[in-house]
Amino acid sequence: MTPSLSPTRNPRPTSIRSSLTWTTVAPPAALVVLALAWGREPGTVVALLLAVFLGAAVLAAVHHAEVVAHRVGEPYGSLVLAVAVTVIEVALIVTLVAAGGPETASLARDTVFAAVMITCNGILGLSLLLGALKHRVAVFNAEGTGAALATVATLATVCLVLPTFTTSRPGPEFSPPQLAFAATASLALYGLFVLTQTVRHRDFFLPVAADGSALPEDATDEHAEPPSGRRTLLSLGLLLVALVAVVGLAKVESPTIEAGVQALGFPASFVGVVIALLVLLPETLAAAKAARRGRLQTSINLAFGSAMASIGLTLPVIAVATIWLDGPLLLGLGSTQLVLLGLTVVVGTLTVVPGRATTLQGGVHLVLLAAFLFLAASP
Template sequence: MITGALRTALHRTGALPVLAVVVLALTWGRSLPAVVVALVSCLLAGAVLSAVHHAEVIAHRVGEPFGSLVLAVAVTVIEVALIVTLMVDGGDKSAALARDTVFAAVMITCNGIVGLSLLVASLKRRVAVFNAEGTGAALATVATVAGLSLVLPSFTTSKPGPQFSTPQLVFAALSALILYGLFVTTQTVRHRDYFLPVTSSGEVIDTEEHAEPPTRRTALLSLGLLALALVAVVGLAKAVSPTIELGVLTAGLPSSVVGIVIALLVLLPETIAAVRAARRDRVQTSLNLGLGSAMASIGLTIPAVALATVWLPGPLLLGLGASHLVLLALTVIVGTLTVVPGRATPLQGSVHLTLLAAYIVLAVSP
C-alpha cells in the first residue's frame, strides 16, 4: 500500500506532467501568442519541479548511485531524440547543432552543476566532502570522450573543416559508447562504493536515514511520471524556443545563445536535484548528477548523430573553435585540481561558476 504522505505527493505532482504533455501536443509546431507562451513557460517550470520530485522518489527506492543515473540518462535520451529531430529538419543549418549542444551540456554540468553544488555544500558546512576515486574516474571519462569527440575534429586533416572522416567518426562513436558503458558498469556494479555519498564527518551513506523507501508500485508510477515530465520539459522548451530566438535576434545576440538557453532549461531538473542533495550533505550525489549527465550527453549523443549521418545530407561539424578549446582545457584542469583532494571550499565552487560565466559571456560576445 502507498502511504498517505506519498499518495498525497503523487496526487499533487502527478497531474502536472500529464497536463504539460497535453499542452505540448496542442502547441507543437504552432506559432504561439504571448499569452500562450507565458502559460507554456509556467507549465515548463511545473514540469521541471515535478521531474525533480519523481526522480527523488525513484532515487530513494533504488538508492545511490542508481538514482542519479536514472535522471541523467532519462534527460539525455530525450535530449538526444530532440537533437536528431532538429538535425533532420534543419538541413545544413543544423550541421553544428550536436557539437554546440554537447559542449553547452559539458560546460553547464561540469562547471554549473558541479560548481553550484560545491558552493552550496561548502557554505553550509565549511567544506564539501566527496569521494575522489569515483569523481576522478567520472571526470577522466568525460575529459577523454570530450577530447576524442570535440577536440580532435579541429585538428584532423582527412576532411576540410572541423569534421571527421567516416572511419574517424565511427571510431569516435564506438569509443564514446564503450566508455559510457564501462562508466555505468563501474558506477553501479564493480565499484559502486566509490560513488556513494560521503558526509562531512567521513561517513559513507548507503541508505537514506529518515524515511522508509517508497513501495515498488509508487516507484514505478514515479518512473512513468518522470518520463512524461521530461518529455514535457524538452518539448515545451522547444515550443518556446521561437520566442527565445526572436528575443535573441531583437537583442542582436549570436544565434548560439539560443542553444545555451535551451540547454539550461533541459538541464534544470538535474541542477535542482543536485543542489538539494548538496544541501543535505550528499555532495557525491550532486557530482554523480553533474558528471554523469555530462558523460551521458557525450556518450549517447555522439553515437546517435553518427548513426543519423547515414540519412542526413549535410555535414556534421564536431570540432570546437579556439576559445571553446581553451575553456574545455581549463575545465578539465580545474576539475582535476578540485577532485584530487576529495574536499572543496567555496573557492573551488566559485572558480567553476566563473568558467561557466566566461562561457556564457563569450557566447553573447564572441
Template sequence: MAARTWTAAPVVALVALALTWGRDIGTLVVVLVAILLALAVLAAVHHAEVVAHRVGEPFGSLVLAVAVTVIEVSLIVTLMLSGGDEAATLARDTVFAAVMITVNGIMGLSLLLGARRFGFARFNAEGTGGALATVAALAATCLVLPTFTTGQPGPEFTGPQLVFAAVASLSLYAAFVVTQTVRHRDFFLPVTKQGKPVTEEDSEDHADPPTNREASVSLVLLLLSLVGVVGLAKIESPAIESAVLAAGLPVSFVGVVIALLVLLPETIAAANAARRERIQVSLNLAMGSAMASIGLTIPTLAVASIWVPTPLHLGLGPTQIVLLSITMIAAVLTVVPGRATRLQGTVHLTLLAAFLFLSMSP
C-alpha cells in the same frame, strides 16, 4: 505542493505540447507554456528523487542523467532534420554547452552550497576522479580531435573516424557504468567527514523508501516530465530565438538557452542533494550528465547521419577549446583533495559565467 500536483503536471505538459506542436502561438500562450515548462521541471525533480530513494545511489542519479540525455538526443536529431545546413554545428554546440553547464555550473553550485553550509564539501575523490577522466577523454575524442583531423574539410570527422568515435564513446560510457554500479559502487556513495562511504544505516534520511509500485509510477512520470520539458522547450525556442536576435546576440546562443532549460531538473536535484550534505550525489549527477551527453549523443548521431543530410561539424573553435582546457584543469585540482571550499565552487561558477558571456559576445 501536494503530490497530486506532481502527478498532474507531466500530463498537463504533454497535453499542452500536443495542442501547440507545429503551430504559431501568441504571446499569452507562450507565457502559459513557460509556466507549464517550469512545472514539468519541478515534477521531474520530484519523481527523480522518489526513484533515487527507492533504488539508492548511484543508480538514482544515473536514471536522471540517462533519461535527460536520451530525450536531449531526440531533440538534437529533430532540430537537425528541420534545420538544414544551419544546424551543422547544433550537436557540437549543444553537447559542449551541456559539458560546461554540468562540470562548471552544477558542480560549482553544489560545491558552493555544500561548503557554505557545512564548511567543506566532501566527496569521494576516487569515484569523481574516474568520472572526470572519462568526461575529459570523451570530450577530447569527440569535440577536440575533429578540429585537427585532415581527412575531411572543416571541423568534421570522416565516416570511419566518426564510427571510431562512436564506438569509443559507447565503450567508455559502458565501462564507467559498470564501474559505478557494479565493481566499485562504493566510490560513488556519499562520504562521512572521515571520508568513508555512507551506508544505509549511517544515512540521516530515515524515511521509509517508496514501494515498488510508487517507484514505478514515479519512473513513468519522470520520463513523461522529461518529454514535456524538452518538447515545451522546443515550443518556446522560436520565442527565445526572437528574444535573442532582438537583443543582438548570435543565433547559436539559442542552443545554450535550450541546454540550460533541459538541464534544470538535474541542477535542482543536485542543489537539493548538496543542501543535505550529499555532495557525491550532486557530483554523480554533474559528471554523469556530462558523460552521457557525449557518450550517448555522438553514437546516436553517427547512426542518424546515415539518414540526416545535414553535415555534422563536431570540432570546437579556439575559444571553446581554451574554455574546455581550463575547465578540465580546474576540475582536476578541485577533485584531487576529496573536499572543496567555497573558493573552488566560485572558480567553476566563474568559468560558467565566462562561457555564457563569450557565447553571447564571441
C-alpha cells in the same frame, strides 16, 4: 431513528485528493497542452503559457526522478536522472537539426559543449559552494570523482577536440569512419563507467564522512522510508510522460527561443546554450538539493554523470541520425572553446585530487561558467 454517519466514508476521497498533487497533474496536463499546440506557431501570450507548463513539467520530472532514485538508491538514482535528462537533450537536438537543415550543423556541438561546461562548472561549482557553506569544507570521494572527471575529459577530447585537428574532411568535421569510431568509443567508455559505478566499484561513488572515511552503506540512505513499489512505478511512468512533454514543448517553443536569441543580438550558436540550460535544469535543482542535505557525492555524481551521458549517449545517436540528416555535422570546437575546456579540466583536476573543497573552489568553477556564458553571448 436517524442513522449515524459512518466515519469510514471519508478516507477514500481523502486519499484520492492527497494523491492528486501538482506533481502528478503537471505531466499529463503538459502533454495535453502539447497536443493542442503541436504544429502551430504560438503567439507571445501562448508562448508564455507554454513556458509555464514547460517549467512545471521540468520540476515534476525532478520530483519523480528523485522518487525513483530514492527507491533504487545511490549511485543508481543519479544514473536514472542523468539518462533521463540526456534523453531530452538527444531528442531536442535531433528534432531541431532535422527541422533546421544545414543551418543547424553545429547545434549538436554547441549543445553538448554547453552541457559539459554547465555540469562541470555550474552544477559542480554550485554544489561545492553549498556544501562548503554548510560544512566549511565539502568532502567527497576522490577516487570515484577522479575517475568520472577522467572519463569526461577523454570523451570531450575524442568527440569535440579531435575533429578540429583531423584532416580527412575540411573544417571541424569527422569523416564517416572517424565518426563511427568516436561514436563506438564513446558508447563503450560510457558503458564501462556505468559498470564501474554500479557494480565493480560502487563504493567509490557513495558519500564519505567528514574525515574522508567511507560511510556504512546504510548510513547513506535517506531517513525517510523508501517509496512503495506501486508509487515508484507511478513516478517512473509520470517521469516518462514529463520527459515527453518537456521535449515536445521545447520543440514548440524553439522558434520563440531562436527569435529571442536573435532579438538580443546573440549569435545563433547561443541557441545550443539555451537548450542545455533548459534540459539540465532538473539536474541542477536535484544537485543543489542534495548538497544542501550534506550529500555532496550525490551532487558530483549528477554533475559528471550528466556530462558523460551528454557526450557518450548523444554522439552515437547523432552519428546514426546523420544517415538521413542533410548537411555536415560540425563537432570540432573553436579556439575560445578549446581554452575554456582545457582550463575546466585543469581546474577540475585540482579540485578533485584532494577530496576536499572550500567555497573558493566552488567560486572558481562558477566564474568559469560565467566566462563561458558571457563569451557564448558575446564572442
